[in-house]
Amino acid sequence: MLSRLKSKSEVPAPSATVWHPNFRNYQKLPDIKVVRTAFFINGAAILVVVSLLILLGFNEWQLHAVNAQTTAIQSQIDRDTKLSDQSVVLFKSFQAEESKVNEVDTFVKSKAAVSTIILRLGETLPKNVALDLLDFRENGLVMRLSVRGTPDVASGYATTYLEQLRSDSQLKLFEEFTFTGTPSPNPATNRMAVEFFLRLKGAPAVKK
């Protein structure tokens, strides 16, 4: 059986010691195998062609699907372009108008209202303390005070007042509350002259 499946070229030529001349042309003899070699070759060739056809067809189908999607999206783009362009123009106008409002808002909120701070200081001023000077600077507030009482008592009042200022929730825009110098008696008023410095939050350095 195996010998029958072998191609003609593989069949060994008869030995030289034959009793008559061998006139057979093996190339021209028919393939007498049960399943001819040509069947396998043709089958394989057809299989290859069919595979390639399927691959090409699949690629073309994919391409068609992608192109169909692109066409659908393009029609959506064509439909939305006009409205979108109008929206963009409208938004640019909005941005221009908004920038003006933001500029005003930034300007107004950039500094604390001085009148509000003065009113708060006036409301919370202890009875033994008088304000001589309020100096609002870039980095904070200098408060010059006259404190009633003997030097030892007046110094206590001043310290208590500073603590009171520090704990005041409405003065949270200041982050540092300090004496700028040693309290000293003022002979002109017979009161203790005291000076505080309230440094604003984020202010770079204390300038006394």
Add this chain to the structure above:
Amino acid sequence: MMTNADQFAFVKKNPISVGCGVVALALIAGIYLRSDAIPEAEGILVQKTAQAERYALNIKYSAQLKEQLEALAGANKEIDGRIVRASQLGTNTQYFYKLQSDSGVKLLDFRQGTAGVVAKGKSTFVPIPFSVSVQGTLPQVMKFLRELESGNHYCRILTASCAGSAVARSQPLTLSLNLEMLGLP
């Protein structure tokens, strides 16, 4: 070496396999030539999808934009009415004298500084500096200050000094201000 006759005979003898070989070669060439088409089409699709999404979002987010723009334009009209013009020195001086008469303080000094230059494309307005000194009682000074801060024009006080006499408490207070008003050159 095969002659033409041999080749013809070979084709004639194996028509299916030869035909399949030729078709296969043509198909391979076709697949090769079309190999760039899908990535290219996909690239275009991605680009178009992004564009379509952008347009759709533009439309979606602009649903109430017209009304908002109208509201903003109205607000800006009001802002324009409250903006100081640096060139209108007379009008600006008049504003401070009006504050003086409304509050009862005495205007000791009033000077308008030089306005900065509007940065092109960055800002619309420019702060216009003023130096003002007034004298009055505490209620008068406070009224002046409050009207200035919450008055018709947008104002921010850069530095302020409010002092009275430590010896004579009944003496009027002196308030010196360095302030800026939002305006146009």
